[in-house]
Each structure stands twice: as C-alpha cells, then as structure tokens.
Amino acid sequence: MxxxxxxxxxxxxxxxxxxxxxxxxxxxxxxxxxxxxGTPTKAPATCFAASCHGLDPIETHCVDDAVTIDDVVLDGRIVRLRYSAQCRAAWAQLWYGKPGDRAYVRTVENGQTVAVNSITVMPWNGTSVYTPMVNDKDLKAQACTEFDHLPGDTGTKCTIFY
Missing domain, CATH: 1.20.5 (Single alpha-helices involved in coiled-coils or other helix-helix interfaces)
Incomplete structure (x- = not known):
C-alpha cells in the first residue's frame, strides 16, 4: 500500500x-x-604633478594610492621614498627620527636637481615625519635622511632614484 x-x-x-x-x-x-x-569609495586626489609640489600627501589624498618604492636604514632610522601614481608625486617619510634629524625628497632631470622639499624632526613631532611632495612627472625622485649624531660622519643615506 x-x-x-x-x-x-x-x-x-x-x-x-x-x-x-x-x-x-x-x-x-x-x-x-x-x-x-565591498569596496570603499575614496576621495579623488586634489592635485597632479607640478600642482602637488609643496603640498601635504594626506590632505591631497595622494597617500590613498601611495606605495613605498624603497627604504634605507641608518642608525635605526628608516627613510622611505613614497610615490603616488595617481598624483605623479613623491615624498620622503622618516621613521624613528630624533630631534634635529632631517629628511628630504628631491627630483632630478638630466643629473640636475629640479626640486627639494625637506622636514626636520622637532621635539613635538614624535619620531615619524614626512616631507611635502615634489612633482615626479617625467622626473626621478630620491628620499634621503641626514643627521649629525655619528662621530666623524654627517650621517646621510638615500634611497634609489625612481
């Protein structure tokens, strides 16, 4: 059944x-x-190439797509060359700096320096600072750090050019 x-x-x-x-x-x-x-929206960058020179990478949103091209270490300090493809700009970032340490980013064309932006660590900065940006469109950029804390040496070290 x-x-x-x-x-x-x-x-x-x-x-x-x-x-x-x-x-x-x-x-x-x-x-x-x-x-x-699932992808968050990002604010568009507010500058491009030459218009980024001297500006803050965070305020302009250039940091949003930034990559570290190279970094070097000198006496415990780390200097990084940061680059934004969206902005075509570069800047130096210094980690573990001490008051008086200086970081700078420069661009060159045909072996000649075109622009330099720098920052010096002050006691109120903490240990991490970054420079204003330089135009990197059709130029090569390099980040450096220098300080006078090593006896007999100026204490300068730079990243590769990019």
Whole structure:
C-alpha cells in the first residue's frame, strides 16, 4: 500500500529547493552599492604633478594610492621614498627620527636637481615625519635622511632614484 504522505514530502522538498535557489541569487533592492561590492569609495586626489609640489600627501589624498618604492636604514632610522601614481608625486617619510634629524625628497632631470622639499624632526613631532611632495612627472625622485649624531660622519643615506 502506498503512503499518502510521499507526494506531499516530495512536493515540500521541491518547494524548499526552489526557495533556497531563488534566495541565493536575490539581492535586496535597497542594498547600497558599497555594501554589495565591498569596496570603499575614496576621495579623488586634489592635485597632479607640478600642482602637488609643496603640498601635504594626506590632505591631497595622494597617500590613498601611495606605495613605498624603497627604504634605507641608518642608525635605526628608516627613510622611505613614497610615490603616488595617481598624483605623479613623491615624498620622503622618516621613521624613528630624533630631534634635529632631517629628511628630504628631491627630483632630478638630466643629473640636475629640479626640486627639494625637506622636514626636520622637532621635539613635538614624535619620531615619524614626512616631507611635502615634489612633482615626479617625467622626473626621478630620491628620499634621503641626514643627521649629525655619528662621530666623524654627517650621517646621510638615500634611497634609489625612481
């Protein structure tokens, strides 16, 4: 004798499968685009190339896509050459500096210095500072640190040119 419950159980299984499949592809209409894609929106950079010279990479949003090109260590201090492709600008970042230490970024063209921006660590700065930016469009940039704390040496070390 056949059970009367089997067709009902089979129908329920088909119905549950259909509802589950439909809910897997359903996205609520009120979902925000950021929530759906998972990528946060960034503010656009406010300068490009020569218009970035002397400006702050954080305030201009150039830091948003920045990469570290090279870094060097000198007596526990780290100087980094930072570069933003979106802004076509570069700057120096100094970590573990001491008051009086100086970091600078320079650009060159045909072996001649085009621009330099520097910063000196002050007691109220803490140990990490960064320079204003220099234009890096069609130029080569380099970051350096220098200090007079080593006997008989000026204590200068630079990154590669990029």
């Amino acid at each position: 056949m059970s009367k419950r089997r067709p009902a159980v089979a129908f329920a299984a088909v119905l549950i499968t259909a509802v589950t499949a439909a809910s897997a592809v359903y996205t609520p209409a009120q979902a925000a685009p950021e929530a759906a894609t």
